Amino acid sequence: MNTSLSMPAWKVLLVDDDPDVHEITQLVLMDLTFSGRKVQLHSVYSGAQCNAYLSAHPDTALVLLDVVMETDDAGLATVRYIREQLRNADLQIVLRTGHPGLAPEREVITGYEINGYFLKTELTAQKLTSVVIGGLRTYQYVKALQQASTLQPGAGLLAARPSPDLPSAAAASDPAVEDAVEASLRGGQYRLLAVSQFDLGSAAIAAIALLPEWRVPDGWLPHTEIAGRLRRPGLVSEINAVLLRRACALAQAWHVDPQAAVSGPVRVSVPILLPQVAGAEESALLALPELLRQCLCETGQSGNVLDLQLPVSILGTATESARLACARVQEQGASVTLADVGDTPISLANLQCLLPDRLQIPQGYVRNVATDAKRAAIARAVIALAHTLGMQVLANGLASSDELQFFKWEGCDHGQGDVLGTAWETTGWLQAAAGK
Numbered sequence: 001m002n003t004s005l006s007m008p009a010w011k012v013l014l015v016d017d018d019p020d021v022h023e024i025t026q027l028v029l030m031d032l033t034f035s036g037r038k039v040q041l042h043s044v045y046s047g048a049q050c051n052a053y054l055s056a057h058p059d060t061a062l063v064l065l066d067v068v069m070e071t072d073d074a075g076l077a078t079v080r081y082i083r084e085q086l087r088n089a090d091l092q093i094v095l096r097t098g099h100p101g102l103a104p105e106r107e108v109i110t111g112y113e114i115n116g117y118f119l120k121t122e123l124t125a126q127k128l129t130s131v132v133i134g135g136l137r138t139y140q141y142v143k144a145l146q147q148a149s150t151l152q153p154g155a156g157l158l159a160a161r162p163s164p165d166l167p168s169a170a171a172a173s174d175p176a177v178e179d180a181v182e183a184s185l186r187g188g189q190y191r192l193l194a195v196s197q198f199d200l201g202s203a204a205i206a207a208i209a210l211l212p213e214w215r216v217p218d219g220w221l222p223h224t225e226i227a228g229r230l231r232r233p234g235l236v237s238e239i240n241a242v243l244l245r246r247a248c249a250l251a252q253a254w255h256v257d258p259q260a261a262v263s264g265p266v267r268v269s270v271p272i273l274l275p276q277v278a279g280a281e282e283s284a285l286l287a288l289p290e291l292l293r294q295c296l297c298e299t300g301q302s303g304n305v306l307d308l309q310l311p312v313s314i315l316g317t318a319t320e321s322a323r324l325a326c327a328r329v330q331e332q333g334a335s336v337t338l339a340d341v342g343d344t345p346i347s348l349a350n351l352q353c354l355l356p357d358r359l360q361i362p363q364g365y366v367r368n369v370a371t372d373a374k375r376a377a378i379a380r381a382v383i384a385l386a387h388t389l390g391m392q393v394l395a396n397g398l399a400s401s402d403e404l405q406f407f408k409w410e411g412c413d414h415g416q417g418d419v420l421g422t423a424w425e426t427t428g429w430l431q432a433a434a435g436k
Contacts, residue, residue: 009040010136011057015050015078016066016096021120025064028125034136047074051081060091062135067097079112089113089347090142092135096120113349134388141385142348177229180216185239190214192246193423197269197394197416200407206414207307208254209269210247211423223271227311233275233284241291243270247306248299250426267335269307274314285314285321289328296332303333309360312340315350323353330357337394341382352389358414359386363397366417370402383410 014025022043032039042060044050046069054060063082067075075095082088094116095108108117115138116131123131184190193211198204212223230236247268254266272288274281288308296303308329314322315338326336335357342365361382369375379395386393395407398417407415 007037009038010034010062011042011060012039012132012136013042013044013050013053013057013060013063015044015047015063015069015075017045017069018066019045021066025128028128029132032129032132034133035140039132039136046070047078047081050078051086054082054086054088054091058086058088061139062092062094062132064132065093065095067095076108076112079114083113083349089349090139092116092139094118094131094135096123113352115348115352138348138385138388141381141388177216177221177226178231178235181214181221181226181230181239182232182235184215185235185242191220192426194250194426195416195423196421197414198420200395200404200412200415205266207267207269208250209309209416210243210250210271210426212243212271223273227273228276230273230275233280236273236275236284237287237291240272240288241295243272244292244295244306245299246426248295248301251301251305252299267305267307269309269337271309271339272311274311281314282321285325288325289332292329292332292334303329306334307337307357308334309337309339310356312338314338315347315354319350319353326354326356342378348385351385355389356391358392358394360394360396361412363417366395366397366403366407367399368403370400370406376406379407379412380410383412387411 012029014022016022022045026041026043029039029041042053042057044053048070050063050065054063065075065078067073069075071077075097079093079095082091082093092115093113095112095114096118098120108114115135118127118131191213193213194208195211196205197207197209199206213220214223214226215221230239247270251266251268254268274284292303292306292308296306310322310326329336337358337360338351338354338356339360340362341359342362359382361379365375365378365382367375369379383393392413394414394416395403395412396416398404398407398415398419400419403417404415404419
């Protein structure tokens with residue numbers, strides 16, 4: 001059985017006022033298939049017709065959009081309509097123009113949420129095919145991630161890993177945890193563990209990730225589980241400042257202590273908390289670059305010793321603040337890792353604006369990936385999406401040789417987990433940094 005006939009076709013929309021362009025494009029794409037599905041080209045001849053078509057067919061994957069049609073900026077106006085009125089962030093938009101002077105590439109790329117820009121003279125048959133396949137591949141990745149985020153814990157995929165950013169109402173309303181964390185912070189009674197992150201290609205240590213634990217009435221609480229339980233933005237800021245300073249001290253100690261397990265330029269990866277209070281997240285993001293600058297100045301370190309782990313939720317909230325914060329953090333030399341990609345829906349347009357250095361695949365999608373087809377599909381989607389956008393990928397929670405081999409085979413850049421090395425106390429190196 002021909003699988004390309006048994007699955008729904010990819011909808012690709014061509015928007016151009018030149019009938020010859022439609023005829024040539026139809027010939028080039030006539031027999032094209034991608035991922036076992038036919039590519040079905042639909043044609044309209046103006047921006048207005050495009051808007052009407054997309055309103056009726058929101059499952060369109062890719063639009064090839066001319067700039068100059070009924071007006072000199074009809075294509076650009078259509079882009080804004082798609083993103084702002086239709087609120088379609090998933091559709092891949094590739095602009096094609098024969099009048100580059102009316103739509104300079106630099107201004108268009110930076111000012112509009114598009115996924116590609118080409119002169120019509122550049123698009124040979126082979127190039128056009130590559131553009132269409134690339135657009136469909138990215139659309140497929142985005143949809144795979146969104147589908148994964150809608151799976152319920154009871155369905156099996158996320159059962160092994162409850163989301164740390166969505167605590168129960170009972171946990172969130174209990175002030176005892178917040179008070180205990182504050183006392184642990186002020187008294188220095190928290191534990192600072194660390195785990196090595198390895199380059200899966202060379203087996204060299206790529207970074208050291210901090211894993212703080214906080215003393216609470218019931219024992220020790222992992223850092224990932226306190227984010228949703230802290231309601232005081234000032235306390236969140238204090239925790240971030242302390243961890244950044246500790247990370248700088250550790251970086252210095254590891255590079256000067258002859259007994260250290262690390263040599264060479266290795267970053268320390270720091271989990272950054274954001275307050276789960278309306279309006280406070282944006283303020284915390286905008287304050288983060290200055291907090292980083294102060295910590296670097298106080299410790300005499302350069303930014304290139306640090307990696308900041310930010311929650312993936314920033315792709316859906318405070319997007320402009322997140323973009324500015326990441327850019328200013330990266331300007332200081334620190335890298336940015338977007339943690340737990342796949343746990344929540346993401347917008348490709350927002351991800352392109354944010355441009356973190358790494359995407360982290362959470363433990364819930366890493367465990368049993370070699371035997372679970374759903375987890376494998378999601379992991380491949382994240383890896384391919386990251387590499388398409390020029391980012392690296394970190395697999396978190398590798399627990400078996402089968403999982404390790406899967407991510408090596410799929411081209412994942414970095415990994416951490418028990419199969420590579422367990423967490424260890426940082427106390428010795430912190431004492432060395434303090435001259436004790």
